[in-house]
Amino acid sequence: MSYFISFEGGEGTGKSTQIKILKERICKTSNYQCLIIQEPGTTNLGDKLRVLLKKETSPDHSITYLSELLLFSAARSELVTKVIKPNLEKPNLIIIADRYVDSTTAYQGFGRKLELNQIELINKIATHMIYPDLTFLLDSDPEVMFQRIISKSETNLPSNLNTRMRKDIKGTRKFEEEPIEFHKRVRTGYLKILKSSSERMVKINANQDKGIISDLIWQKIRNNIPNLK
Ligand SMILES: Nc1ncnc2c1ncn2[C@@H]1O[C@H](COP(=O)(O)OP(=O)(O)OP(=O)(O)O)[C@@H](O)[C@H]1O
Numbered sequence: 001m002s003y004f005i006s007f008e009g010g011e012g013t014g015k016s017t018q019i020k021i022l023k024e025r026i027c028k029t030s031n032y033q034c035l036i037i038q039e040p041g042t043t044n045l046g047d048k049l050r051v052l053l054k055k056e057t058s059p060d061h062s063i064t065y066l067s068e069l070l071l072f073s074a075a076r077s078e079l080v081t082k083v084i085k086p087n088l089e090k091p092n093l094i095i096i097a098d099r100y101v102d103s104t105t106a107y108q109g110f111g112r113k114l115e116l117n118q119i120e121l122i123n124k125i126a127t128h129m130i131y132p133d134l135t136f137l138l139d140s141d142p143e144v145m146f147q148r149i150i151s152k153s154e155t156n157l158p159s160n161l162n163t164r165m166r167k168d169i170k171g172t173r174k175f176e177e178e179p180i181e182f183h184k185r186v187r188t189g190y191l192k193i194l195k196s197s198s199e200r201m202v203k204i205n206a207n208q209d210k211g212i213i214s215d216l217i218w219q220k221i222r223n224n225i226p227n228l229k
C-alpha cells in the first residue's frame with residue numbers, strides 16, 4: 001500500500017528541512033520507497049509555471065490573483081494526473097508533498113482574500129479529490145520565522161522588515177515580498193484548515209529544535225503506517 005503525506009506552513013517554517021530528514025529515515029529504517037514532489041513543479045508544465053509564479057514581476061507584468069490561483073491549480077491537476085495517481089497504485093511507496101492543496105486555501109484564500117467558496121471548488125477540481133492521508137502543518141508566527149531566515153541569510157537585508165520581506169539571493173521568492181500582514185493571514189488560514197481537517201492534519205510548533213520536530217513527525221507516521229520500525 002502507498003501513503004500520501006503533505007507538508008504545509010508559512011515561509012521558512014522548515015518544510016524542506018523536515019522532508020529531507022524524513023526521507024532519510026524512511027529509506028534507512030523501512031522497506032518503503034519515497035517520492036518527493038514539490039508544488040508547483042515536478043511535472044514539465046509545473047516546472048514552467050513555478051518559474052512564472054515565483055518570479056517577482058514589475059507591476060506592468062503582474063497577473064491577477066485569480067489567474068495566479070488558476071495557474072497553481074493547473075500545475076496541481078497535472079501533478080495529480082501524471083504523478084500522484086499512478087504512484088498511489090504502487091506498493092510500499094510514500095509520496096511526500098512539499099506543499100499541496102492547503103497552500104492554495106491559505107495563500108490564495110486567506111492571504112490574497114479570494115472567495116473561499118470558489119477556492120474550495122477549484123481545489124476539488126484540481127486535486128481530483130485526492131487528499132493526503134496525513135498533513136504536517138509547521139506553524140509559527142511569521143515574524144519569528146522571518147527573523148530566523150534573516151539570521152541565516154548571507155544577503156544584505158532591507159531594514160523595513162515589517163513591510164517588505166527578504167529578497168532571496170536566488171531571486172524567485174514572490175510571496176516573501178508580501179507584507180507581514182499577508183503572512184499573518186496565511187497563518188490564520190492554516191489554523192482554520194486545521195480545525196476543519198483535524199482527521200488528517202497535525203500541527204507542529206516550528207520554533208522547536210529540528211531534531212525534536214523530526215521525532216514528533218516520525219512518531220506520528222509510525223502510528224499511521226504499518227511496518228515502519
Ligand atoms: N527547527 C529549526 N530550527 C532552526 N532553524 C531551522 C529549523 N528548521 C529549519 N531551519 C532553517 O530555517 C531555514 C528555512 O528552512 P526550510 O528551507 O526547510 O523551510 P521551508 O519551510 O522549506 O521554507 P520555504 O517556505 O522557503 O520553502 C533553513 O536555513 C533551515 O536550515
Ligand SMILES: [Mg+2]
Nearest residue numbers: 015016017098
Ligand atoms: Mg522549502
